[in-house]
Amino acid sequence: MAGSRLEKIGSIYSRTSGLIRSGALSWEDRPLWYDVYEAFPPKEEPKFDRPAPNMRLKTIFYKEDKARALFHQNNRQIGAGVLTNNTTKSLTQRFIETYEKLEEQTQGSESMESLYKQAIDMLNRERNTRQTSEGSEEVSLSNAFKKAQKTLVQQEDAPKINVKVSDIFKD
């Protein structure tokens, strides 16, 4: 079957239709995709030398990025988050939410720094109330250690059973 291997000239469609027009390739021997390509041509012709468009890569920024930058500047270590968790909000998200709420309330009369301080205070208060309500359920290494020590003491207090292993295997 006739074919053109000059992939740098034209597209696969233009080369094949050129061969069909010149009679080198018969209409019956056209490739299977030929009709489909004619019915659904691609948006841009797939040419090797298609030049790159003269466009600039735009940067994506949001209005709340200023508050986010301020938060991250003052808090370098904010711990790890789980990216697959869509149900709970991250610390940064919660900060931005409270910050925006405060900004709306004050209507731009306060500076960024004071808004930041107020938002951090609110978040801290929220965290304290949550800790007291949850009580000792918080998981931490020191808590686990304390719990283990408590059970150890309880076990020591419990009446000991006098069983000697050597007695069991005596006879």
Added chain:
Amino acid sequence: MISTKLMQVKSLCSYTCLRKLSAVSPKEKQVTKEDPVLNHPDYFNVHNLFTVKDLFDARVHYGHRDGSLDERMLPYVYGSRLGHVIFDLDKTAEYLRMALNITAHVAYRDGLILLFYRGSQNSHIVEKTAKDCGEFAHTRFWRGGIFTNANKQFGAITRLPDLCIFFNTLNNVLTQHTAIRDSAKMSIATIGVVDSNCNPNLITYPVPGNDDSPTAVELYCKLFKQAILRGKEKRKEHESHK
């Protein structure tokens, strides 16, 4: 290697029926223009296979760092978020729907479809997809001449695939997959998922999107598998009516 061997076997058994299907005389040239399957904008209903939200959840919008951006990808890109390229998912959806439609049409015409992926992390799922829909996969090192020197390499007249689908188009971070060039040489239509550091020029139907994340590759595999199966189903339906 196994996939190309299989290609030979399939070529022998389906060649005659293919001839019968695509044998159209010049007089019938007009008939193909009025083909109801081709004239329908979305005959296989591939537009409802996914939503933009699905693409977002599968992390298709993540590109590479903007330093590695290929300038030819700029029209598909939404922008750069703190140094990372983000794809415009509306455009991705448009291109992906087009690619799925083409895939379904080629499958409907009993075309031979070959899936590609380079990279050990996702290659198994691509091979499994090909197996599930009765098509072929090539996810290993590409030995030159598999397309361009096929008749010599396999010692028989070999039927080449009619459509190559690349789930990634790079061999490593720098070089393009040789099969893309070879497909263009042998005039085989290609569909390729192009990331922000790829060159979309030689690919007939490019799909801009993330090609590294397992979730994204899983989504592509699922979608193309469904498109192929829909095409084959319609073909069976129409054959039984004749």
